Amino acid sequence: MARGSIKHSDSPSKPSTPAWMVTYGDMMTLLLVFFVLIVSFSTIEIAKFKAAMGSFRGALMPWKPASSGPIIITKVPVSISDYSQFQAATEMQALVEEADLAEMIEVHDVTGGIRIIFSDPVLFEEGKDDLKPLALPILRKVVEMALKTKAEDIMVEGHTDDTPINTEKFPSNWELSAGRALKVLRFFQSEKYPPEKLVAVGYGEYRPRVKMSKTASVKEKAVNRRVEIFLRIQPDKVHSNVSPLSPYGTDGGWGD
Numbered sequence: 001m002a003r004g005s006i007k008h009s010d011s012p013s014k015p016s017t018p019a020w021m022v023t024y025g026d027m028m029t030l031l032l033v034f035f036v037l038i039v040s041f042s043t044i045e046i047a048k049f050k051a052a053m054g055s056f057r058g059a060l061m062p063w064k065p066a067s068s069g070p071i072i073i074t075k076v077p078v079s080i081s082d083y084s085q086f087q088a089a090t091e092m093q094a095l096v097e098e099a100d101l102a103e104m105i106e107v108h109d110v111t112g113g114i115r116i117i118f119s120d121p122v123l124f125e126e127g128k129d130d131l132k133p134l135a136l137p138i139l140r141k142v143v144e145m146a147l148k149t150k151a152e153d154i155m156v157e158g159h160t161d162d163t164p165i166n167t168e169k170f171p172s173n174w175e176l177s178a179g180r181a182l183k184v185l186r187f188f189q190s191e192k193y194p195p196e197k198l199v200a201v202g203y204g205e206y207r208p209r210v211k212m213s214k215t216a217s218v219k220e221k222a223v224n225r226r227v228e229i230f231l232r233i234q235p236d237k238v239h240s241n242v243s244p245l246s247p248y249g250t251d252g253g254w255g256d
Contacts, residue, residue, distance in 0.1 A: 085233050088145040089114045095141055105138065113151065113232045116142060120225035127165060129179040131187060139184065143191045146231050153197040154188060156181040157228040161221035162205040162212065178202025180227055 089109035096105045106117040120126070123135045131139075146154055158177030170176040181200035189195050208224040 085109065085114060085149055088149050088231075092116065092141060092145060095138065099138065101138070113230055114145065114149075116229045116231075118227045118229070120222050123184070123227050124180055127167070127170070127176070129170075129176065129183050131183055136187070139187055140191060142229055142231070143188055143193050146193060146197075149231065149233050151197070151231040151233055153199060153232050154193070155199040155201070155230045155232065156184045156188075157207075157230070158200075158202040159207060159209075159224060159226050159228065160205050161208070161224040163218070163221065173204035174202050176202075177204050184227060184229065 086109060089107055092114070093107040096102055096107060101122060104119045104122040106119075108115040108117070118135065118138075121132075123132060124130065125132070142154070145151075158179070158181035160173040160177050162173075165171075165173055165176055170179065178200070179202070181202050185198050185200040188198055205224065209226070210223050212221055212224065
């Protein structure tokens with residue numbers, strides 16, 4: 001047989017993927033599985049994760065990117081003083097209930113401060129502006145609250161019903177309501193509360209809680225005869241608006 005007639009088979013084809021790449025791919029797969037297992041057994045704190053990602057994006061993108069959707073801001077409760085507005089209102093409510101005055105004194109934890117409503121006749125006798133001894137412990141507690149919460153100021157509002165009054169001391173309901181507010185203010189001053197933080201105002205019958213008809217009885221009008229005290233807490237000390245105490249009306253007064 002002629003030597004040139006022998007046909008040699010083709011040499012085996014070379015592998016299409018280098019050997020090192022196969023090893024590298026196996027290692028990446030193992031690492032991926034490893035991290036998936038770590039994540040599956042861990043708990044991610046979403047707030048901290050978002051904060052970290054925000055810092056990371058801020059470092060990479062110091063410019064302000066265009067927003068393609070709504071910006072969601074999460075309100076985070078801020079730690080305030082040891083004696084908080086909520087605690088003060090709760091303690092005042094407990095004191096009122098202990099004194100069996102819950103039907104005559106209302107405590108409202110409102111935005112910006114604490115509103116306390118003294119209904120008639122817990123503070124004063126009808127047509128008079130002399131403080132009753134029964135109310136003095138409650139008023140002292142108000143001063144204590146104002147000092148502990150570091151209130152910006154205390155506003156005392158005097159209100160009457162629409163029954164006209166005309167005496168030598170009080171020619172109108174304005175004078176009566178203002179005189180009562182001033183008597184409460186003077187008491188706070190005697191309890192060593194800073195006078196520059198005290199405000200007194202008399203509204204007379206012009207800011208009723210409930211509008212009454214001309215035929216309303218004296219008993220029905222009692223809801224409008226009151227003294228309201230508002231402790232305005234500093235804005236940076238306002239806690240969450242959630243409160244177990246019922247909110248107070250919408251008369252446009254302080255803290256409403």
